[in-house]
Amino acid sequence: xxxxxxxxxxxxxxxxxxxxxxxxxxxxxxxxxxxxxxxxxxxxxxxxxxxxxxxxxxxxxxxxxxxxxxxxxxxxxxxxxxxxxxxxxxxxxxxxxxxxxxxxxxxxxxxxxxxxxxxxxxxxxxxxxxxxxxxxxxxxxxxxxxxxxxxxxxxxxxxxxxxxxxxxxxxxxxxxxxxxxxxxxxxxxxxxxxxxxxxxxxxxxxxxxxxxxxxxxxxxxxxxxxxxxxxxxxxxxxxxxxxxxxxxxxxxxxxxxxxxxxxxxxxxxxxxxxxxxxxxxxxxxxxxxxxxxxxxxxxxxxxxxxxxxxxxxxxxxxxxxxxxxxxxxxxxxxxxxxxxxxxxxxxxxxxxxxxxxxxxxxxxxxxxxxxxxxxxxxxxxxxxxxxxxxxxxxxxxxxxxxxxxxxxxxxxxx
Amino acid sequence: xxxxxxxxxxxxxxxxxxxxxxxxxxxxxxxxxxxxxxxxxxxxxxxxxxxxxxxxxxxxxxxxxxxxxxxxxxxxxxxxxxxxxxxxxxxxxxxxxxxxxxxxxxxxx
Numbered sequence: 134x135x136x137x138x139x140x141x142x143x144x145x146x147x148x149x150x151x152x153x154x155x156x157x158x159x160x161x162x163x164x165x166x167x168x169x170x171x172x173x174x175x176x177x178x179x180x181x182x183x184x185x186x187x188x189x190x191x192x193x194x195x196x197x198x199x200x201x202x203x204x205x206x207x208x209x210x211x212x213x214x215x216x217x218x219x220x221x222x223x224x225x226x227x228x229x230x231x232x233x234x235x236x237x238x239x240x241x242x243x244x245x246x247x248x249x250x251x252x253x254x255x256x257x258x259x260x261x262x263x264x265x266x267x268x269x270x271x272x273x274x275x276x277x278x279x280x281x282x283x284x285x286x287x288x289x290x291x292x293x294x295x296x297x298x299x300x301x302x303x304x305x306x307x308x309x310x311x312x313x314x315x316x317x318x319x320x321x322x323x324x325x326x327x328x329x330x331x332x333x334x335x336x337x338x339x340x341x342x343x344x345x346x347x348x349x350x351x352x353x354x355x356x357x358x359x360x361x362x363x364x365x366x367x368x369x370x371x372x373x374x375x376x377x378x379x380x381x382x383x384x385x386x387x388x389x390x391x392x393x394x395x396x397x398x399x400x401x402x403x404x405x406x407x408x409x410x411x412x413x414x415x416x417x418x419x420x421x422x423x424x425x426x427x428x429x430x431x432x433x434x435x436x437x438x439x440x441x442x443x444x445x446x447x448x449x450x451x452x453x454x455x456x457x458x459x460x461x462x463x464x465x466x467x468x469x470x471x472x473x474x475x476x477x478x479x480x481x482x483x484x485x486x487x488x489x490x491x492x493x494x495x496x497x498x499x500x501x502x503x504x505x506x507x508x509x510x511x512x513x514x515x516x517x518x519x520x521x522x523x524x525x526x527x528x529x530x531x532x533x534x535x536x537x538x539x540x541x542x543x544x545x546x547x
Numbered sequence: 548x549x550x551x552x553x554x555x556x557x558x559x560x561x562x563x564x565x566x567x568x569x570x571x572x573x574x575x576x577x578x579x580x581x582x583x584x585x586x587x588x589x590x591x592x593x594x595x596x597x598x599x600x601x602x603x604x605x606x607x608x609x610x611x612x613x614x615x616x617x618x619x620x621x622x623x624x625x626x627x628x629x630x631x632x633x634x635x636x637x638x639x640x641x642x643x644x645x646x647x648x649x650x651x652x653x654x655x656x
Contacts (some may be wrong), residue, residue, distance in 0.1 A: 192608060195608070196604065196606040196607065197604040197606070198606065200606065260622070280576065330603075330604065333642055333655070335642075382621050393656045395650075396653065396655060397655070398654055458573065458574065458608060458609065459608070461573060461612075462608060462609065462611070462612055465573075465612065466611050467615055468615075469570065469571075469573075469613070469619065470570055470617065470619030470620035471619045471620075471623075472617070476571070476573060477573050477574070478576075534629055
């Protein structure tokens with residue numbers, strides 16, 4: 134039950150994100166150091182991405198680590214702190230009130246990340262066999278903690294300057310610790326467990342995952358250590374290349390599991406994952422473009438492909454591959470074999486997930502087209518589609534979370 | 548789960564197998580017999596039924612629902628016996644343990 138609030142709150146933040154995007158449609162292709170864009174990015178990264186991922190991770194950690202979660206109270210506390218911290222941060226960025234509110238928000242987010250890291254590490258540590266998925270889970274948690282600490286220091290630095298480096302360069306380190314450390318490594322670890330499980334596929338090339346783990350971490354550590362002491366220059370794209378190779382190794386593993394799958398028909402929800410990985414590849418291609426081309430819209434496109442493409446697509450798909458099972462298990466795990474109970478897939482609307490997939494594709498393509506052409510009217514049309522998408526998602530998540538226990542003959546259980 | 552006709556408990560085993568076919572893996576939508584999750588059912592102790600089974604993956608979030616289902620359904624079929632479910636990890640379950648009927652239900656090749 135502890136994980137349901139993460140999904141519900143994540144869905145609400147996604148809806149808020151869609152509405153805020155619409156409100157600032159004209160600013161989306163401008164410079165990224167803009168109060169509204171900072172508020173949007175933190176709503177997307179913390180309220181949407183991290184919120185849902187925390188919920189899913191607390192459910193999946195026991196599967197990956199083959200033991201119970203280390204601490205449920207820690208998970209609950211991390212929810213409260215992440216929610217309050219995100220609200221304070223997003224608000225203080227939106228109105229650009231640099232000071233106590235922003236620092237308190239940042240501190241709450243750091244506390245949530247610390248609790249998550251302790252929970253993840255302690256759950257993984259007590260297992261006798263090592264596994265690359267567990268290593269990804271722990272390394273991603275550590276990167277989340279590092280990212281949030283850098284973010285908090287940057288928030289303090291806005292108020293009292295003490296970091297002897299260019300703030301915008303520091304912002305790049307903060308953002309990429311989050312993207313290549315937290316999101317990339319978490320998704321790498323979880324997907325290599327879930328995708329083969331859902332497709333009934335397997336790959337014997339597990340060494341690729343160790344290569345991925347090493348390269349993703351090596352590239353990021355090199356970038357952060359060089360970037361802290363030196364100005365961010367084009368040579369640092371080499372480090373992005375190392376991370377890209379690590380990402381490539383992970384994707385080859387997934388492609389191998391896909392080729393060797395028993396389930397030939399790929400469900401629609403799994404197609405979200407394919408779109409997500411394609412957006413990540415485009416993100417890597419856009420990185421040098423964003424660096425070398427002065428036009429700010431390429432940086433915005435880079436962020437769009439990562440946050441609204443890669444991270445959003447995987448969450449939209451995986452929500453309905455995890456949440457219904459969690460709710461079903463809460464209601465029916467003691468009733469199986471006693472009475473007829475519905476199947477997990479009957480807890481949400483499959484039809485809405487079909488609409489969700491196609492509205493998402495349309496919304497994303499229109500948004501990218503609007504940003505490439507710098508056409509605000511097209512961006513606004515796209516963002517209306519994003520609001521419709523968020524509404525579809527929220528309705529389906531709510532339908533699942535608030536499912537009333539029913540037997541198949543329609544009688545309510547006690 | 549194989550049943551030999553010369554097994555002294557063949558009738559009980561058949562009843563157990565039929566009952567266990569009503570326990571569905573909520574993730575794969577196939578019954579646990581056709582999934583090959585049940586390794587054996589032991590009736591040698593007159594007071595109980597011991598089921599030796601596995602799950603598709605250790606730490607499976609649906610594991611408790613499945614083992615509860617086994618206990619519940621066998622408790623109905625054999626009300627005078629105590630039901631014991633032992634989950635084992637050797638041999639490790641793999642896709643080749645799914646019966647042809649199970650593969651057909653899952654739309655596998």
